[in-house]
């Protein structure tokens with residue numbers, strides 16, 4: 315496991331999951347306009363719209379930059395950060411990999427393949443599509459059972475639609491404490507949701523470091 319960890323070219327990997335057409339690919343491209351996606355055009359319109367569906371994965375890279383640890387900071391696409399990196403000299407910089415997966419249930423094997431080294435999860439649900447709530451629950455159950463204890467932020471997407479139900483209702487429908495309501499087309503809202511997760515990831519890292527220190531120190535305490 316340690317060997318695999320050393321292969322990482324980023325600080326945190328965020329796994330972006332959720333049912334078919336929930337908005338995973340959209341959110342990743344909103345955060346990183348240079349993200350790449352392996353997808354195909356759909357033969358038929360879905361809910362009156364011509365769309366694409368992910369058959370492989372989405373891959374985006376962003377930087378989380380902060381002046382101090384207790385700041386919320388900014389989320390900047392990696393390419394933009396590299397162009398303007400002098401501006402962030404002296405800031406705390408973390409690189410985030412955003413890994414989106416297909417929402418169609420039969421692509422479970424792809425979702426399984428993309429899990430390695432995940433630090434946190436964004437679980438996206440379409441607030442305007444009650445027909446997909448069953449699939450959302452199935453994907454949430456699959457996510458929780460494969461990752462165990464891992465920070466998850468649930469997102470009630472498509473809040474811009476007139477037929478969207480409010481985030482607290484989406485939370486009840488999928489059986490979680492709360493969801494963050496947004497539109498995956500709104501960059502600021504996507505950044506805020508990602509930062510919410512990153513803050514949770516940092517709490518876990520601090521906790522793990524403290525436990526490791528305790529483990530290293532404990533043999534000496536008994537001498």
Ligand SMILES: Nc1nc2c(ncn2[C@@H]2O[C@H](COP(=O)(O)OP(=O)(O)OP(=O)(O)O)[C@@H](O)[C@H]2O)c(=O)[nH]1
Pocket residue numbers: 332333334335336337338339340341363364365366367368369415416417418471472473474475496497498499
């Ligand atoms: N109105 C609205 N439409 C959205 C929003 N987010 C995504 N969409 C639309 O929903 C459709 C599906 O979006 P995708 O981002 O491809 O969804 P996905 O979760 O990646 O879908 P799969 O790859 O098929 O699992 C597209 O037509 C998007 O334009 C949103 O916040 N508001």
Ligand SMILES: [Mg+2]
Pocket residue numbers: 338339340353367368414415416417
């Ligand atoms: Mg997709």
